[in-house]
Amino acid sequence: MIGTPATKEDPGRAAAPPAARRRARAWGFGRKYGGAVALVLVIVVLWQAAVHLFSIPDYLLPAPTEIVSALGDWSVLGVATWVTLQEVIYGFAIALVAGVGIAVVLHASALLRRAIYPLLIGSQSVPIIVIGPILVVVLGYNILPKLIIVALICFFPIVVNTLDGLGSVSEDYILMMRTLDASRLAIFRRVEFPACLPMMFTGIRIAVTYAAIGAVVGEWAGSTNGLGYVMLEAEPNLQIARIFAVIVILTGISVVLFSLVSIIQRMVIPWAKTANSRRDST
Amino acid sequence: MAREMKGQAGLRRVPPTDGAADNAIELADVRHYFGDLLVLDGIDLSIPARSRVSFVGPSGCGKSTLLLMIAGLLKQQGGTITVGQAAEQSGRLRQCALMPQQDLLLPWRTALDNACLALENRGVSRSAARRQAQPLFEHFGLASFEQSYPSQLSGGMRQRVGFLRTLMADKAVFLLDEPFGALDAISRAAMQEWLLSAMSDVPKTIVLVTHDVEEALLLSGTLVVFSSRPARIVDVIDVKLPARENRLEAVSDPEFVALKHRALGAIR
Numbered sequence: 222m223i224g225t226p227a228t229k230e231d232p233g234r235a236a237a238p239p240a241a242r243r244r245a246r247a248w249g250f251g252r253k254y255g256g257a258v259a260l261v262l263v264i265v266v267l268w269q270a271a272v273h274l275f276s277i278p279d280y281l282l283p284a285p286t287e288i289v290s291a292l293g294d295w296s297v298l299g300v301a302t303w304v305t306l307q308e309v310i311y312g313f314a315i316a317l318v319a320g321v322g323i324a325v326v327l328h329a330s331a332l333l334r335r336a337i338y339p340l341l342i343g344s345q346s347v348p349i350i351v352i353g354p355i356l357v358v359v360l361g362y363n364i365l366p367k368l369i370i371v372a373l374i375c376f377f378p379i380v381v382n383t384l385d386g387l388g389s390v391s392e393d394y395i396l397m398m399r400t401l402d403a404s405r406l407a408i409f410r411r412v413e414f415p416a417c418l419p420m421m422f423t424g425i426r427i428a429v430t431y432a433a434i435g436a437v438v439g440e441w442a443g444s445t446n447g448l449g450y451v452m453l454e455a456e457p458n459l460q461i462a463r464i465f466a467v468i469v470i471l472t473g474i475s476v477v478l479f480s481l482v483s484i485i486q487r488m489v490i491p492w493a494k495t496a497n498s499r500r501d502s503t
Numbered sequence: 504m505a506r507e508m509k510g511q512a513g514l515r516r517v518p519p520t521d522g523a524a525d526n527a528i529e530l531a532d533v534r535h536y537f538g539d540l541l542v543l544d545g546i547d548l549s550i551p552a553r554s555r556v557s558f559v560g561p562s563g564c565g566k567s568t569l570l571l572m573i574a575g576l577l578k579q580q581g582g583t584i585t586v587g588q589a590a591e592q593s594g595r596l597r598q599c600a601l602m603p604q605q606d607l608l609l610p611w612r613t614a615l616d617n618a619c620l621a622l623e624n625r626g627v628s629r630s631a632a633r634r635q636a637q638p639l640f641e642h643f644g645l646a647s648f649e650q651s652y653p654s655q656l657s658g659g660m661r662q663r664v665g666f667l668r669t670l671m672a673d674k675a676v677f678l679l680d681e682p683f684g685a686l687d688a689i690s691r692a693a694m695q696e697w698l699l700s701a702m703s704d705v706p707k708t709i710v711l712v713t714h715d716v717e718e719a720l721l722l723s724g725t726l727v728v729f730s731s732r733p734a735r736i737v738d739v740i741d742v743k744l745p746a747r748e749n750r751l752e753a754v755s756d757p758e759f760v761a762l763k764h765r766a767l768g769a770i771r
Contacts, residue, residue, distance in 0.1 A: 393607055396576050400601040401621040401672050411620065415611045492611045492652055 283462035291462035292469065297451060302470055304447040308364060308436040309474060312371025316428060319372060320379030321421065327380075328387040328413070338384075345377055349435070353442030367439030367447075374435035375428035382424025386417030419493040422486040429478045433471045527552040527587065527676055527708035528573060534581030535568060542568055544733040546582070550708060552675075557711045557719030560729030561770060566712050569734070570678050573710070574599040586676055600674040604681040606661040608653040614664045615640070615649035621672035636671055643667050643701065659690040659697075666701065677709045683718070695721055696750055716766045717754060720744070726762075728769040738769035 265285045271277070272284040279287060292298065323341075327334040349370055356366035390413050398408045440449025448467045455463040528550040535543040542565035550556050558566040571577040572584055575595030586595040600621075608617045618639070619632035627635075640649050643663050653661055662682055669677065682698070683691045695718055702709055702722070713719050719726050720742055728738040740762060747753035754760075 393603060393605065394609075396571075397601065397603060397607045398620070398624070399576060399596060400574055400599060400674075401624050401668070402597070403620075403624040407624045411623070412609065415609070490611065492654065 280459040280461050283465055287462040288465045288469065291460070291466040294463070294466075298448075298463075298466060298470065301446060301448045301451045301467075302474075305433070305436045305440070305449065305471075306474060308367040308371060308439065308447065309432045309478070311364070312368040312435060312439075313375055313429060313432045313478075315368060315372040316375035316379060316432075317425065320376040320424070320428070321383055323376070324380045324383035324387060324417075324421075327384055329409075341377065341380060344373075349373055349438055350442075353438055356439075357443035362443055362445055366442065367436055367444070370439040370442070371432050371435035374431045374438075378427040378431075379421070379424040382427075383417055383421040386420030387413050389420065390416045415490075418490045422482065422490070426479060426482050426486075429482050430475050432478065433474045437471065525552050526550060526585075527554075528710070529585040530569075530573075530582070531584075532582035533569070533572065533579050533584060535565070535572070535579050541733040543579070544735050546734070546736060548727060548736065550710065552708050553706055554725060555702065555709045555711070555723040556725045556727060557713060557723040558727050558729060559713055559716055559719045559766060559770070560734060561731045562714050564729050564731050565734040566729050567680050570601070570680050570710065570712050573676070574601045574678055576601070598674055599676045599678055600669045600672040601678045601680065602665055602669040602682050604684045606653070606658075606665040606685075608661055608664055608668075610653050613650050613652055614645065614656065614660075617653070617664055618667045618671055620668055636667070639667055639670070644697065657690070658686050659694050662686065662694060663697065666698070670705065675707060677705070677707045679709065679711045681713055682711070684713075691718075692750060698722060716763050716770075719766070720759060720762055721750065721753060726766055728766050730770065738766065740766055740769075 268282075269285050272282060283291070323337075327337060352373070353366065353370055356369055360366045360369075394412050394416075395408060398412055403411070436447065437449035437452070440447040441453060444450045448471060452464050452467050455461070455467075526549045528548070530546050530548040533543055533546040534541070546569065558569065560566050568577065572579045573586060573595065575586075575592040575597075578592060583590055584595065586598045589595050589598060608614075609620075612620075615633055615636055616629070618636040619627075619629060622632035622635060623629060637649065640646050643666070645660065645663055645667070648656065648660065653664070656664065666682070683694050686694060699722055709723075711719065711722055716726075724742055726738075726740040726742060727736055728740065729735065730737045742762060744753070744756060744758055744762075747756065
C-alpha cells in the first residue's frame with residue numbers, strides 16, 4: 222500500500238464495466254438475502270412433507286400448496302388487501318406526523334416533557350384490543366377507528382426514538398453553534414434535527430412492522446372488509462388455508478414497508494451508516 | 504517572581520504588537536469553582552488587539568474553562584471579563600469565535616456547507632454563503648474538497664475546515680482550544696506550520712490554549728503560563744524569535760530552547 226495515493230474511492234471499482242457491476246450486485250444480493258430465502262424454502266419443504274407424512278387434516282394445518290392455492294382467490298383477498306393497506310398507510314402517516322410532532326414539542330419544553338412523557342409511557346400499557354370496540358361504537362364501522370388504532374400502536378416507538386435522537390447531540394456541538402451566532406431555532410434546524418434522523422428512522426422501522434397488526438386488530442373490533450375481516454369470516458368456516466394466506470399477505474406488507482423505509486433512509490441520510498450496513502461491510 | 508510582577512504592574516500586560524493600543528480582552532481577578540474546588544484563582548490579564556497569545560499550562564488546570572468564559576459560554580463566579588467593550592456574556596459571545604479540540608464538523612454537511620454555518624445562522628442564504636466561502640478553500644489548501652463529507656477527509660483537513668468555519672464567523676477574537684490535540688504528531692507538526700501561515704493574514708486577536716509549550720512558542724507572540732490547579736498566572740513570556748525557514752530550525756534555536764525551559768520551569 223505504501224506509495225499508493227489516497228483516493229476517495231477505489232478507482233478499480235468505479236471503472237468496472239456495467240455487466241460486471243450487475244453481476245457483483247446480484248452476488249451481493251445473494252450473499253445478503255440468500256440465507257433467509259434458503260431457510261424459508263427448507264421450512265416450507267419440511268412443512269409440506271410433514272403434512273403429507275402424518276396426514277394432518279386441512280383444518281388443523283394446511284399444506285403450503287393449499288395456502289398458495291388459497292392465495293389465488295384474489296377476488297376476495299385483493300379487495301381486502303387494498304382496504305387493509307389503506308388503513309396501514311394512512312394510520313402510519315398519522316403516527317409519523319404525530320410522533321415526530323410530539324417528540325419535537327417535548328424536546329423544546331422541559332416542562333411539557335416532565336408532564337407528558339410519563340403519560341405516554343403509561344399509555345402503552347393500555348390494551349389496544351380493549352379500546353378497539355369502544356372506538357367502533359363511538360366512531361362507527363368506518364376507516365376512522367382503524368386509523369386511530371394503527372396510529373396508537375405505531376406512534377410510540379417514533380416518539381421515543383426521535384426524542385432520544387434530539388437529545389443525543391453532544392453539548393460541544395451546541396456551544397460551537399452558539400459561537401457561530403446560532404439561535405435556538407438554528408441549532409434545532411441545522412444540528413439537532415439532522416442528528417436525530419438515524420434514531421428517528423430506527424423508530425420508524427420498528428413502527429412500520431406494527432402497522433399491519435394494528436390494522437387487523439382494528440378490523441377485528443368491527444369492520445365490513447379488510448384482511449382482518451376475511452380472517453374472522455374464514456375461521457368459523459374452517460377455511461384455515463385462507464387464514465394462512467392472509468398471514469402471508471400481512472407478512473408481505475410488513476416486509477415491503479420495512480424495506481421501503483430502509484431505502485428511503487439510505488436516500489435521506491446517506492451519511493449515517495446503519496448498524497446493519499456496517500456489519501455487512503466488514 | 505509571579506507575585507513581584509503582579510505588585511509592579513497591577514494587571515499583567517501582554518506586550519502590544521504593532522503599537523496597537525486598545526485591549527481586546529481584559530480579565531480582572533477572575534475566579535471560578537467547580538463545586539468546592541477552586542479552579543481559577545484570581546486571573547488578571549490584558550490582551551491587546553491583534554496579538555497572538557498562548558495559554559500554556561498542565562492538562563486540566565482550567566485554561567480551557569477560562570477560554571469558555573472569555574467566549575461568553577460560561578459565567579465566571581468572580582471578577583470581570585471584558586471583550587472589546589462588552590462585559591456581559593451575550594456581548595462577549597458576539598465577538599468571539601471558538602475553535603474546539605474536536606473538529607465538530609456536521610457529518611451531514613459537505614466541507615463547503617460546514618464552512619457556511621455562521622453565515623447561514625445569520626440569515627444569509629445558502630447559495631450566497633457558498634459563494635463567500637468557496638474562494639477561501641483554495642487559500643486554505645482545501646481546493647477540490649468542497650463537496651467532500653467530513654468522513655472523507657483526513658484529521659488535518661477536518662481541522663482546516665473547522666478553522667475556516669470559525670474564520671467565516673468573522674469575529675474580532677479567535678479562541679483556539681487545543682486545536683491539534685486530537686491529531687498525531689506528524690500531522691500536528693504540519694498543521695502548526697499551516698496555522699502559522701494562515702494566521703499571518705488574519706487581522707484578529709488570537710488566543711490559543713495548549714499544553715504543548717513548543718506549539719505555543721511556534722505559534723504565538725506571547726506565552727501566558729498557568730500553574731496547575733488552582734490556576735494562577737505564573738509567568739508571561741514575550742516571544743521574540745527570529746523568523747526561521749522551517750520548524751526544525753526554529754525549535755533547535757538556542758533562544759527557543761531557553762524560552763521553552765523557562766516556560767516548563769514556570770509550570771513546575
